[in-house]
Amino acid sequence: MEYVKLxxxxxxxxxxxxxxxxxxxxxxxxxxxxxxxxxRKLQEGELEQSERLLEFLSLCLDCQACASACPCGVNAGELVAEFTCQRKTEKGLGFMEELILRRLVPHPDRLESSMGPLRLYQRSGVQKLVRTLGLLKMFPRPLERMEGLLPELPARPLRQEIQEVTPAAREERGTVGFFLGCVMSLIFSDASRATIKLLSSLGYKVITPRNQLCCGAPNMLGGDLEGMKQDARANVEIFSGYDVDFIVTDCGGCGAELKRYGHHLEDESASAFSAKVRDISQLLALHRDELRTMLKPLELKVTYHDPCHIAHCQGIRAEPRELLKLVPGLTFTELNEADACCGSAGTYNIQRPEMSDRILKRKLDNVRSSDAEVLITSNPGCLLQLKKGLAEQLPQVRIMHLTELLAQSMEGESV
Ligand code: SF4
Ligand code: SF4
Incomplete structure (x- = not known):
């Protein structure tokens, strides 16, 4: 770690x-x-890596709200993540980490197969029985948390369903490569389907390479920098095979990672890849005047939660709000502490349940005060965490991805 950053x-x-x-x-x-x-004290040799010290560091969510606030450009979240990567490089990956981060997550087909039993668990009615009888309490705590976060899975992952090329629905204005995030494909497929539809309606041909890999964010969360670089190299090569104007994603976590490929790989093709990456809200906002004429009324009270990976890591705050305000009939209310983390933070909500729940409670209290009927956000981790929190504490409030709401307005469907 560079001492000057400290x-x-x-x-x-x-x-x-x-x-x-x-x-x-x-x-x-x-x-x-x-x-x-x-x-700093660690680097200066005045402190040792005690359990207590590691405990304090690992309590960080890497939300990077501190970086947005710091006048000196210090990014404590990133420094802690760098420290975690350094330790992992020195220690090496454990058996389970190797299995999950290198042999499962980077391979979409294996990941999809691993979801099969979960789909069966839900569709056979066993999940309902387990939840009704309160059997979850008998699971180990991390498993109980994971099960509790699991929403209803779509019948098939989106990756298996969509065409590699979706043509423009009108005169073609350009081509985008769509980076389909793993969790978006496996769990929030309706949102990514809506994203492709919006792009096509605006005149973009959408290419979703079937062989793209995970963005590498789970590797970074696990301190596995080399694993992330392997995913990054593969994705840069895959997308370089297509002539695209932009590489678009509707997953905040993926977007933040893809934009840093150039930084991590330090080569020209990775930098060119990163320079083309856009969060979907950035691209849609370029066409706000056209969108305004295409959207139909939705009489809804809506608020917006800024995912950390979009607001703090990518600096995108205005575009999602501008897009929501384009929808006729929609009442937008600003959420108090909108860009505060929801407590999801990758696997933080499983590894640090108590702190995660405290942070989530604060977010839900703010949603309650906003009086919104629908909470909008654009990151799968936030969607999972907030969906669970709302179902338990504010069941009258629904949660949607930004593109789902926009696509429904475009279709003239009621939400
Ligand atoms: S805002 Fe930046 S400079 Fe100020 S205390 Fe925090 S990290 Fe240090
Ligand atoms: S929890 Fe978030 S704001 Fe606090 S130090 Fe970590 S990254 Fe920064």
């Missing part, structure tokens, strides 16, 4: 009020400033 912190404390773990604990060691200080 000494840039001038200890002003401007990051403290935005850090979710500091807001919950008021502990300096659970704040961005404290984490930077711990990493």
């Amino acid at each position: 000494i840039n912190c001038m200890r002003c404390g401007m990051c403290l009020p935005v850090c979710p773990t500091y807001k919950e604990t008021f502990l300096e060691t659970a704040s961005p400033r404290g984490r930077v200080a711990l990493l």
